[in-house]
Amino acid sequence: MAAERDSVFSPSFGNRPTRLVGRKELLEDLVSGLKSRPGDKRRAVVLLGQRGYGKTVLLWELADRARQEGFVVASPTSVREGLMERVVEKLAEDASRFSTAARPRIAGGSVGALGFSAGIQFDRGESHVPSPEARLTMICRELGEEGREALILIDELQANDSEIRRLAATYQELVGEGLNVAIVLAGVPSSVSEVLNDKVLTFLNRARKVALEALPRGEVDAFLRSGFEKCGVHVPVDHRRFIVETIQGAPYLMQLAGHYVVEYADDEGAVDNDAIEMAVKVAREEYEQDVCTTILSPLSRRDKDYLKAMALLGTPCRTSRVAEEMAVTPDYAQQYRRRLIDAGIITTSAQGEVEFAVPLLEDYLKEGR
Secondary structure, three states, X not given: OOHHHOOOOOOOOOOOOXXXXXXXXXXXXXXXXXXXXXXXXXHEEEEEOOOXXXXXXHHHHHHHHHHHOOEEEEEEEEOOXXXXXXXXXXXXXXXXXXXXXXXXXXXXXXXXXXXHHHOOOOOOOOOOOOOHHHHHHHHHHHHHHOOOEEEEEEEOOOOOOHHHHHHHHHHHHHHHOOOOEEEEEEEOHHHHHHXXXXXXXXXXXXXXXXXXOOOOHHHHHHHHHHHHHHHOOEOOHHHHHHHHHXXXXXXXXXXXXXXXXHHHOOOOOEOOHHHHHHHHHHHHHHHHHXXXXXXXXXXXXXXXXXXXXXXXXXXXXEHHHHHHHHOOOHHHHHHHHHHHHHOOOEEEOOXXXXXXXXXXXXXXXXXXX
């Protein structure tokens, strides 16, 4: 019964919560940047965030806002084989919102086959089928002629991917032609770092980088309070504050914790201390499995040794102390420090101290996971 009441939290990767929490100002800033002149740096954005930090949700919200501003949007597309074709299809499909005729047919074709009065069409019957790059250029040109702007959204950015190279090269050509097109790509910091080091994709180094941070605790508390009320679950203030402290600003953990509190409430919507502790315990275990384990999995043994040393010392801590704990020289430890910073797993302060950038990862390592 209680589980059926959860119409708010939706704790799965990529699911869209009923409310965007703690990202309103960022969303407004991104929309403002997209409305700048063609070729402006703010029209090419790279979003960086660890798993569970709401990158996909933010892309979907940005898609909605951009459409309200008149953009034709290729809604979030994951990097995979056929990426270019999928981007072309999504732009053509979204452009049909401005057509007075039936839905468009999408295949190959020529510039003459394009036209908003009849929908964007590519006729497979043509003997020559233009490449996806050519079709993307055609669409952006015609959108410009119609006074429309194009926005391409890419999720799960991966390094060493030929499809991203194709899209990046085409985007550069579109910008060079002065076409009204913008692009936003999102990925985990480790993958994005590798992409930015790719010589073929150097133009992305000039793009605006936006790192998603932990959610403000006040925003988390407000969302939980309104969410529990909507679900008919009564959580005492002290219990709710305990949940907020446990969440540490992690969006995915916020969704998990909220969901399990609702699930463990009784038929009258009441939750006692045992129910709260069980809900938080299950939420943490699921978060650790989905996020912490996944982040640690590809790391080298010495990368993990560095993180374990940090956890044992407690953070923030001096880099020199981490080297001592690892029984290595500071210069040797420095290479792992830099790798982990580039991967977005740790961060550093002006005082040269390091601390964890991923919520709950320190506790996870302290427990010997």
